[in-house]
Each structure stands twice: as structure tokens, then as C-alpha cells.
Amino acid sequence: MIELSDVHLEKLFDMELAIKSIPFLLGGIPMTLLVAVTGMLMGMILGLFLAVGRNSAKVILRWPARIYISFMRGTPLLVFLFLLYFGFPVIGIQLSGIFAAVLGFGLNSAAYIAEINRSAINSIDKGQWESAKALNMGYWFTMRKIILPQATRVAVPPLTNVFMDIVKGTSLAAMITVPELFQKAQIVAGRTFDSMTMYIMVALIYWPICMLISHLQDRLEDRFSRFL
Structure with missing residues (x-):
């Protein structure tokens, strides 16, 4: 067994490399947010109609929605991205990486x-539907x-988790x-052969982004609480 004393902890994280790489890594954040935000917006629009279809009494609407949701939740997202980017060219449809990513995340997140x-x-209480119908x-x-x-207001916390x-x-x-x-980090890791430093840096960058999203969730919950 390898004892902790045998591990050179100072080699796990190269501070000098991390500092030099920060501008290059941060350059990937706009693309990360572009894919995430546009994918989320697409998912929210499609997800609303799927929810309505899933609740519909009409079989022609309910079952296609159920099948779509089941398929998207039951298949790995990475496989779906590969199908869009590498598979579609086989049938003559060439998608750019960015468009394939947005489409993949949008269609996949819509199911959730x-x-x-x-x-x-x-x-929501059924009585409100009945009152609206009576009016x-x-x-x-x-x-x-x-x-x-x-x-x-009810959906904000789980929707934030999806985002x-x-x-x-x-x-x-x-x-x-x-x-x-992450691709930016892989490029630096490939050049410097220091994957550990880059992966730690990626984790440290994703963390505050998700903290900010969590803060926005709290603000949205306060905003919509007036409707309770």
C-alpha cells in the first residue's frame, strides 16, 4: 500500500501553473453559460408543452409525451450528444458542436x-380550475x-437544480x-501534462458559478412567494 507520506502533495497542485492558466480557463465560461442558458430556455419551453401533454386526457397527446420523457430520462446525455454530432452526418445532417450541444441539452432537460x-x-388546488371554468x-x-x-413558486427549487x-x-x-x-482545461492539461491541477481549477471555477445560481434561486423563491 502507498502511505500518505510517500505522496508528494506539493505535486498535486501547481500554483504557478494555476495562476497562469486562469485567464485561458475563464475564457471558456461564456461558452459554458451560452450552452447552459440556451439549453435551459429550450428545455423550459418544450417542457411546459410536454407537461401539458402529459396531463392531457387525450391519448394522442399524453402517450407521445410519456414516451418522449421516458426515452430522454432513460438514455445517457453523452450518448445523445454523440448521436447528434457524430451520428447525424451519416444521414447527411451536419451540426456544429455548439448547436448540437444546445440542442442536446435542451431536448434532454425538457424531459426532467x-x-x-x-x-x-x-x-395547485383543483378548485381553482373549476372556479376559472365557472367564470x-x-x-x-x-x-x-x-x-x-x-x-x-413550487417549481423554482427543482428547476434550479436542473439548471x-x-x-x-x-x-x-x-x-x-x-x-x-472543461475543454480549455483539457488543452492546458495536454500541453503541461498536469491534469490534476487543471481539474482542481475547473472544480474551483464551477463551484462559485453554482453558488451564484443558488443565490438567484433564493431571490426567485422570495419573489414568487407572494403568489402562495
Whole structure:
């Protein structure tokens, strides 16, 4: 067995290399956030319609939504990214790495967001639907003005967790040539043969980003609490 005394701890993290690499690594953050934010927006839009379809009494809407959600939740995101980037060219469709990443994260996250939205919508008292119907309010008007404002407060924490997962999951986009944060770290690690320092640096950069997202979650919860 290797004893701790045999490990040269000073070689685990090269401070000089870390400091020199910071500007290059930070250059990957805009791409990381671009993929994460656009993927999340796509997922939220599609996820809302999937949630409505999943709750629909019509089989023609309910079952396609259920199948889509089941497929996306049951397949690895990395495999899906590879299908989009490396598989589609086989059938004559060439996607850029960035577009494939945004599309992949958007379509994948939509399945999780749909289930969150469905649970949040179902948490609203059925009496509010009945009252809106008695006042001759349409389905989408009731959804937009009465149900969603209340459901949003319920959905904010899990939706924030999905967004955090997307931000961290953008590291997978490095596998399809997207120049985001993790790929920047891999480039430096390949040049310097010091993977440990770079991976520690990546972790230290992702951490405050997720802390900021968590802070925004608290602000959003306070904002929407008035609808309770």
C-alpha cells in the first residue's frame, strides 16, 4: 500500500501553473453559460408543452409525451450528444458542436423539466380550475394567469437544480469539440501534462458559478412567494 507520506502533495497542485492558466480557463465560461442558458430556455419551453401533454386526457397527446420523457430520462446525455454530432452526418445532417450541444441539452432537460412542471401544476388546488371554468375562462388564460404563477413558486427549487446540472453537464460538450470551460482545461492539461491541477481549477471555477445560481434561486423563491 502507498502511505500518505510517500505522496508528494506539493505535486498535486501547481500554483504557478494555476495562476497562469486562469485567464485561458475563464475564457471558456461564456461558452459554458451560452450552452447552459440556451439549453435551459429550450428545455423550459418544450417542457411546459410536454407537461401539458402529459396531463392531457387525450391519448394522442399524453402517450407521445410519456414516451418522449421516458426515452430522454432513460438514455445517457453523452450518448445523445454523440448521436447528434457524430451520428447525424451519416444521414447527411451536419451540426456544429455548439448547436448540437444546445440542442442536446435542451431536448434532454425538457424531459426532467416536464415532470417538474407537471408536479407543480398538479399541486395547485383543483378548485381553482373549476372556479376559472365557472367564470368562462379559457384553458390557456387560466394556466397563464392563475395556475402558472402559483406553480412557478413550487417549481423554482427543482428547476434550479436542473439548471445547475446543465451548467456542470456542459463539460460533456468538450467531447464534441465545444470550447467551453472543461475543454480549455483539457488543452492546458495536454500541453503541461498536469491534469490534476487543471481539474482542481475547473472544480474551483464551477463551484462559485453554482453558488451564484443558488443565490438567484433564493431571490426567485422570495419573489414568487407572494403568489402562495
